[in-house]
Amino acid sequence: MFSKILIANRGEIACRIIRTARKLGIDTVAVYSDADAASLHVAMADEAVHIGASPVGESYLRAERIIAAAKQTGAEAIHPGYGFLSENPNFVDQVAAAGLVFIGPSAASIRAMGLKDAAKRLMEKAGVPVVPGYHGEAQDIVLLATKAREIGYPVLIKARAGGGGKGMRRVDHPDDFSEALSGARREAKAAFGDDRVLVEKYVDKPRHIEVQVFGDNFGNAVHLYERDCSAQRRHQKVIEEAPAPDMTPALRKAMTDAAVKAAKAIQYSGAGTIEFIVDASKGLLADRFWFMEMNTRLQVEHPVTEMITGVDLVEWQLRVASGEKLPKAQDEIALSGHAFEARLYAEDATKGFLPAIGTLHHLRFPETAPAGASMRVETGVRQGDAISPYYDPMIAKLVVHGPDRASALAALGEALAGTEIAGSVTNTAFLAALAADEDFAAGDVDTGLIGRKQEALTAIALPGDDVIATAALAAADVSIPRNGSDPWSSLVGYAHFHAGARRIRLKAGDEEIAARITARDDGGFDVATETGVHALRAGGGKRLARWPGHVTVFAGATGYSFGVPDPLAKADDAGAGVGNLRAPMPGLVKVVRSVAGDVVVKGQPLLILEAMKMEHTIAAPHDGTIAEIATEGAQVTDGTVLVRFAETEA
Ligand code: ADP
Ligand code: ADP
Ligand code: MG
Numbered sequence: 001m002f003s004k005i006l007i008a009n010r011g012e013i014a015c016r017i018i019r020t021a022r023k024l025g026i027d028t029v030a031v032y033s034d035a036d037a038a039s040l041h042v043a044m045a046d047e048a049v050h051i052g053a054s055p056v057g058e059s060y061l062r063a064e065r066i067i068a069a070a071k072q073t074g075a076e077a078i079h080p081g082y083g084f085l086s087e088n089p090n091f092v093d094q095v096a097a098a099g100l101v102f103i104g105p106s107a108a109s110i111r112a113m114g115l116k117d118a119a120k121r122l123m124e125k126a127g128v129p130v131v132p133g134y135h136g137e138a139q140d141i142v143l144l145a146t147k148a149r150e151i152g153y154p155v156l157i158k159a160r161a162g163g164g165g166k167g168m169r170r171v172d173h174p175d176d177f178s179e180a181l182s183g184a185r186r187e188a189k190a191a192f193g194d195d196r197v198l199v200e201k202y203v204d205k206p207r208h209i210e211v212q213v214f215g216d217n218f219g220n221a222v223h224l225y226e227r228d229c230s231a232q233r234r235h236q237k238v239i240e241e242a243p244a245p246d247m248t249p250a251l252r253k254a255m256t257d258a259a260v261k262a263a264k265a266i267q268y269s270g271a272g273t274i275e276f277i278v279d280a281s282k283g284l285l286a287d288r289f290w291f292m293e294m295n296t297r298l299q300v301e302h303p304v305t306e307m308i309t310g311v312d313l314v315e316w317q318l319r320v321a322s323g324e325k326l327p328k329a330q331d332e333i334a335l336s337g338h339a340f341e342a343r344l345y346a347e348d349a350t351k352g353f354l355p356a357i358g359t360l361h362h363l364r365f366p367e368t369a370p371a372g373a374s375m376r377v378e379t380g381v382r383q384g385d386a387i388s389p390y391y392d393p394m395i396a397k398l399v400v401h402g403p404d405r406a407s408a409l410a411a412l413g414e415a416l417a418g419t420e421i422a423g424s425v426t427n428t429a430f431l432a433a434l435a436a437d438e439d440f441a442a443g444d445v446d447t448g449l450i451g452r453k454q455e456a457l458t459a460i461a462l463p464g465d466d467v468i469a470t471a472a473l474a475a476a477d478v479s480i481p482r483n484g485s486d487p488w489s490s491l492v493g494y495a496h497f498h499a500g501a502r503r504i505r506l507k508a509g510d511e512e513i514a515a516r517i518t519a520r521d522d523g524g525f526d527v528a529t530e531t532g533v534h535a536l537r538a539g540g541g542k543r544l545a546r547w548p549g550h551v552t553v554f555a556g557a558t559g560y561s562f563g564v565p566d567p568l569a570k571a572d573d574a575g576a577g578v579g580n581l582r583a584p585m586p587g588l589v590k591v592v593r594s595v596a597g598d599v600v601v602k603g604q605p606l607l608i609l610e611a612m613k614m615e616h617t618i619a620a621p622h623d624g625t626i627a628e629i630a631t632e633g634a635q636v637t638d639g640t641v642l643v644r645f646a647e648t649e650a
Contacts, residue, residue: 001322002026002077005103006070007045009081010060011380012397013298014041017079020314029073031066033059035388040380047073054390054586060084063091067098077101077321079314083392086297087114103321105215105270105296112266113294117160117198123291126265128258131277131290133200145177147199154202157181159188159195165235166191170202205281206447208232209244209289211259212305214316215268216326223256224305224313225335230445231434233353238450239412239434240301241340242308245405245443250286251278262294271317273299280446300343300397303376307339307401338408339401342416342431346393349430349458355393357585358424359386362545362552365396366418373402373411387424389585389611395426405443409435413557422545422552422559432557433457463508463560467553469527469534472504472515474544474551475564506551507563581621581643587611589634589642598626606643609636618642 004027007014018028018041030045035054042048049069052059059065061084070078078095080086080103089107096102104110113119117135124130133155134147148155148171157180159167167188169180185195207230215221228244229237243252259274273295279288302313316327346356363383369375379396387393398415402408416432434440434457439449450457463471506513516528524537543554552561591608594600600620607630609616620643628644630636 001324002101002318004029004046004073004075005077005079005318006031006049006066006073006075007041007079007081008060008066008085009079009083010036010039010041010391012378012394013081013300013380015044015380016378017081017314018044020312020318023312024315024318026318029069029075031060031069033390035390039385040382049073054388056084056390063088063094067094067100070100071098075100077103079103079317080297082297082300087295089114101321103270103317105268105272109266109268109272110296113296115160116158116162116293117196119293120198120291122265123262126261128262128265129287129290131200131203131292133198135198135200139196141178141181144181144197144199145174148177149174151199151201156200156202157184157197158200159184159192160198161188161192161194161196163192165232167197168235203277203279203290205279206230207244207278207280207284207445208237208275208292208447209247209255209278210273210275210299211256212299212302212313213259213263213268213272213274214313214320214326215263215270215272216320217269217323218325219264219267220326221260221263221268222326222328222330222333223259224309224311224333226252226255227301227304228445229301230447231440231450232447233450233454235447237301237343239340239342239431239440240304241338241405241408242304243335243338244284245445246284248284248286251284251289254286255289258289258291262291268296270296270320271298271302271313272296301341303378303397303399304339304341307374307376307399308335308337309333310336337401337403338405339399340408340412340435341397341399342412342435343397343427344395344419344421344431345427346387346395346424347427348425349427350460353427356425357387357389357393360384360395360421361423361547362420363395363423364420365398366415369400370411370414372407373400375400375411375415389587395421395424406441409441416557419557420543420545420552420554420559422547422550422561426559429461429556429558430458433459461558463553464555465529465531466534467555467560468506468513468529468562469515469536470542470544471506471551471553471560471562472513472527472529473517473525473536473538474542474546474553475504475506475562476502476517477538477546505565507565508560513562580641580645581606581618583609583636583638583640583642584616584618585609585611586637587616587635589630589632589636590615592629592632594626594629594643596626596628600624600626609642 006029007017021028028045030042030048031051032042033054051065085091089110092102092107120130120135133151154172157169167184169184171177171180189195209226209228211226212224226244227240227242229240231239262274275292276289277292348354365377376399400411402411413435501516501518504515518526527534527536545552550561552559588610590610594606602622604620605617607618625646627646630642
């Protein structure tokens with residue numbers, strides 16, 4: 001076994017790998033970018049090496065710096081985690097050339113599966129069922145359109161270099177083919193630098209079911225059952241589970257056999273996942289599943305497999321990479337109970353899952369597992385850490401396990417309802433709505449489920465009057481909240497000395513809410529809102545968080561955030577009275593639409609900021625004359641002035 005390894009990743013997966021390494025007595029080296037200098041994975045590792053600036057291209061994707069860090073610290077092997085360099089065969093070659101071990105498959109295995117078209121041709125040859133379609137080299141549009149017609153609509157155009165759901169277009173009618181093709185090509189070119197595509201049959205009532213496989217360097221390969229990842233939005237996984245609901249013995253046998261066959265066909269070593277698409281329109285049938293792609297790495301959702309098999313997949317990765325044989329034979333791997341994983345993200349489900357950033361001023365996960373279940377919270381952040389625009393905005397993965405699907409799902413609902421996050425918008429309420437959905441609960445899932453019900457699943461529940469009253473009372477307290485301190489301390493004193501009423505203004509979005517608070521003789525408070533008077537007490541088990549300028553009240557899995565206008569902040573605002581425009585987040589100034597001297601009107605688009613992999617149009621906040629404007633191509637940080645307006649005579 002290794003005595004020291006380097007982890008070429010960040011966030012929850014780096015922390016998760018460190019935990020297993022520590023269990024096995026292996027020292028760990030973390031690498032980090034500027035943005036991650038104070039992050040959890042750095043704090044957890046035995047040593048840490050700074051590898052560059054925050055953008056991934058200047059740090060986590062810099063193979064030579066990562067390898068140098070390993071050499072310099074005496075690490076013997078590199079674990080790539082997922083994403084970043086994990087499926088880059090050139091990196092694997094470089095690691096080997098430096099005399100280090102790559103904890104993962106061979107470069108040849110990664111190359112064999114790296115492009116979806118070549119992988120499909122290879123799998124066809126190995127006798128693995130493959131989605132019917134065209135996986136050839138020729139790419140002219142007439143040929144592709146003819147192939148699409150032969151395959152039969154609907155078809156799916158897919159970037160051969162694709163990943164993360166990018167470069168994919170479903171086409172329902174021949175008339176739409178050429179436009180969809182250009183769209184897929186454009187996206188593929190931008191994301192992967194490769195615009196070649198394949199065309200395949202769009203499977204009816206598709207379910208995404210994948211098989212975890214594991215191989216060693218002695219020709220052994222086993223499977224660790226399946227995971228169902230059909231709950232997807234825009235082809236990205238949202239809640240995963242194992243085993244698949246209503247899996248039949250016949251289909252499981254056929255799929256796991258095919259998966260092991262696929263792994264053996266490429267002499268696969270380490271952890272891998274064979275993704276299949278299943279036509280569930282007539283139930284789960286043993287001849288209605290097809291190979292989609294292989295992910296030659298540890299998968300984000302690997303914990304659900306660990307929960308049902310009791311296997312530590314990272315431990316197996318370390319053992320196999322250090323030259324040991326697979327710890328278990330196929331017949332020693334048993335399946336027990338049911339597990340779910342929910343991916344908690346900083347994103348706005350109500351705005352098309354727009355990624356968000358922010359400081360996690362309040363972050364609390366349930367401390368104990370719901371009754372009868374076990375739970376794992378996989379996270380790379382602590383309270384006070386920030387979700388930055390540089391990386392995937394994942395906050396945590398909530399993983400639960402119960403004796404059966406119903407109890408595990410109930411546990412997931414409870415775990416989500418017990419999660420409190422304030423400081424950034426999150427998808428917690430959306431995940432809870434999905435976990436509570438009747439079709440999802442019945443196991444009647446397919447990849448279209450979320451899309452069909454998106455409106456209901458992402459509807460914003462309005463805060464109840466009791467929530468508003470609680471927020472108003474919390475806002476009336478002026479003590480500075482500190483981690484773990486009683487958020488009500490000054491309010492209690494206030495009650496003793498102030499008999500009169502106090503007016504509170506809250507902001508919910510653009511709306512202003514007024515409340516009036518009076519102290520009662522019994523030590524409680526009457527909070528009058530537009531709709532009624534609530535008798536409340538300070539403290540007393542209310543779930544809330546106060547953070548700069550805000551109060552968040554938690555009800556179930558929903559966090560209701562209110563702005564608390566701060567009378568002291570007024571003076572500051574006045575200083576910037578002309579309303580200079582600042583960058584809401586770090587990013588790249590992509591397009592500039594105005595020049596100094598322009599007279600602009602409120603709402604007029606002035607520039608486009610690219611941040612969080614999306615484009616944000618920045619509009620004029622008021623009428624005015626531009627004195628100065630950012631230059632195209634400039635990299636700006638949070639708060640940088642993008643537009644300075646000319647002083648106006650008051
Ligand atoms: P999975 O099925 O495991 O979600 P994906 O291919 O969608 O597989 O990506 C796995 C994870 O790796 C994603 O959640 C994403 O956060 C991360 N990832 C993918 N590509 C990159 C990249 N280029 N840089 C950083 N992270 C990435
Ligand atoms: P990526 O590399 O982006 O993960 P995949 O080939 O794994 O690409 O496909 C991503 C998702 O797209 C799948 O999980 C599935 O939901 C959907 N999908 C892929 N192929 C098909 C198909 N032939 N029919 C229906 N849905 C598909
Ligand atoms: Mg995939």
